[in-house]
Amino acid sequence: MNAMNLQNKTVLIVGGAAGIGQATALLCAERGATVIVADFNETEGKATAQAANATFVRVDVTDEASVAAMCASIAQTHGKIDALVQTAGILKGAYVNLEDFEMATLRQVLDVNTVGSFLCAKHAKPLLQKGQKPAIILISSPAAYGVSSSYAYAISKGGVSALGTTMAGKLAPEGIRVNVLFPGGINTYMKRSVIEEDARRKGEDPQAAVDAAAQSGLGEPLGVARVLAFLVSDEADYVRGSVSTR
Numbered sequence: 223m224n225a226m227n228l229q230n231k232t233v234l235i236v237g238g239a240a241g242i243g244q245a246t247a248l249l250c251a252e253r254g255a256t257v258i259v260a261d262f263n264e265t266e267g268k269a270t271a272q273a274a275n276a277t278f279v280r281v282d283v284t285d286e287a288s289v290a291a292m293c294a295s296i297a298q299t300h301g302k303i304d305a306l307v308q309t310a311g312i313l314k315g316a317y318v319n320l321e322d323f324e325m326a327t328l329r330q331v332l333d334v335n336t337v338g339s340f341l342c343a344k345h346a347k348p349l350l351q352k353g354q355k356p357a358i359i360l361i362s363s364p365a366a367y368g369v370s371s372s373y374a375y376a377i378s379k380g381g382v383s384a385l386g387t388t389m390a391g392k393l394a395p396e397g398i399r400v401n402v403l404f405p406g407g408i409n410t411y412m413k414r415s416v417i418e419e420d421a422r423r424k425g426e427d428p429q430a431a432v433d434a435a436a437q438s439g440l441g442e443p444l445g446v447a448r449v450l451a452f453l454v455s456d457e458a459d460y461v462r463g464s465v466s467t468r
């Protein structure tokens with residue numbers, strides 16, 4: 223069987239309602255995976271799940287009880303997962319100066335991006351241990367290396383990278399492969415919001431700025447989804463640590 227075929231894979235995509243997660247849910251389903259879409263946006267999450275012939279589970283990744291309940295529900299319905307793809311994330315505080323940065327914003331972004339990734343990995347681990355060649359894939363960003371409009375986002379993604387590389391070492395002896403993905407600028411709600419924000423503060427037209435960015439190389443979610451679907455597959459067996467995309 224073609225290893226890129228995901229027919230025997232059960233894949234949990236957290237943050238799967240929109241953007242990169244949504245494209246990944248649809249592509250994994252197209253390649254034969256059993257897909258579970260988890261998100262706190264119920265309307266878009268259910269719509270994506272329906273399009274991917276997937277199960278939808280509502281989750282708020284910042285809330286440990288909610289993440290535990292998501293995994294308990296998947297244990298009941300599916301019994302195991304073979305891959306966790308954690309794409310839930312937010313970007314707040316773009317272009318805010320250090321001296322003006324609100325602690326509430328910092329904590330909110332860390333809670334979703336970093337604590338959320340930790341909680342998903344923590345509670346999904348028992349489900350992964352029942353899977354075949356299990357994999358965890360987290361989404362960091364070049365923001366982790368200092369290319370960011372937001373202090374909070376940069377710090378949060380540094381934490382995601384550290385979590386991923388630490389788990390890669392600690393979980394390898396247990397047979398769980400961990401990868402951290404670093405996408406470039408991708409045309410999603412999150413990225414468009416930042417481009418619009420930048421245009422507004424410069425007194426420019428937000429829509430024109432988004433159009434210009436799309437013209438000059440902003441990537442599409444499907445491009446990243448193809449990489450994520452590969453990382454979910456057994457074909458990625460030898461991939462360790464970090465992977466960058468455009």
Ligand SMILES: NC(=O)c1ccc[n+]([C@@H]2O[C@H](COP(=O)([O-])OP(=O)(O)OC[C@H]3O[C@@H](n4cnc5c(N)ncnc54)[C@H](O)[C@@H]3O)[C@@H](O)[C@H]2O)c1
Nearest residue numbers: 237239240241242262282283310311363407408410412413
């Ligand atoms: N778009 C880019 O240019 C880009 C670049 C690098 C990294 N990333 C990362 O890729 C990932 C996906 O981002 P995207 O661009 O597709 O954004 P998006 O805004 O399109 O999608 C994010 C998803 O996360 C969900 N979410 C947010 N908070 C949640 C919570 N508390 N609990 C559960 N779900 C929650 C949202 O409902 C949404 O469906 C994020 O981690 C982001 O930081 C994006």
